Amino acid sequence: MRERPILFSAPMVRAILAGTKTQTRRAVKGWPLEWLSPPISFSPEYVANPENHACPYGQPGGRLWVREAWRASPMFNDKPPRELPGFAPLRYEADNTLHGAWAGYGLADDGKYRPPMFMPRWASRLTLTLTDVRVERLQAISEADALAEGIAGHPDGPWHAYRSLWTLINGPGSWDANPWVWVVEFRRAPAGGA
Secondary structure (H helix, E strand, O other): OOEEEEEOOHHHHHHHHHOOEOEEEEEOOOOOOOOOOOOOOOOHHHHHOHHHOOOOOOOOOOEEEEEOOEEEOHHHOOOOHHHOOOOOOEEEOOOOOEEOOOHHHOOOOOOOEEOHHHOOHHHOOOEEEEEEEEEEEHHHOOHHHHHHEOOOOOOOOHHHHHHHHHHHHHOOOOOOOOOEEEEEEEEEOOOOOO
């Protein structure tokens, strides 16, 4: 079974760990061709048919492994991630959890910050099993879906909180553009298996 990497910020990693994040939305790249004149749009039937597009995150039953910000022991500060040994002590930035046989001895405390994009597969602590994949317009997100995105604590509700988060990540005007997005639903796979 093919596993694909996916990046998550520290707050979203914490939401996955807490069990409150079971969806993610990512902009669809390459279509529709709305910049043409007249713009081309796709019918809901076209969009709903997975044969018309290949989701870069996989299909139901597939797996994603989470890349997140991390640190390795300072003794490895001069090594690129691809050269780190699998026993290197790690500390995950999202919640300061330590990983590795020697991590509890202070060996992962002050290492160099490593961005999520450079996390090797062996260092990932979270694997997600895809339960559903679909395409929809960004603004079609419901309150329930916003909650499943791990959103909480906004005075105007989760929909508005998600709108604010999307704009923060994707820039001004990104919400108003109402792009097509991949809606990837998942469950956290148990450690070490099925």
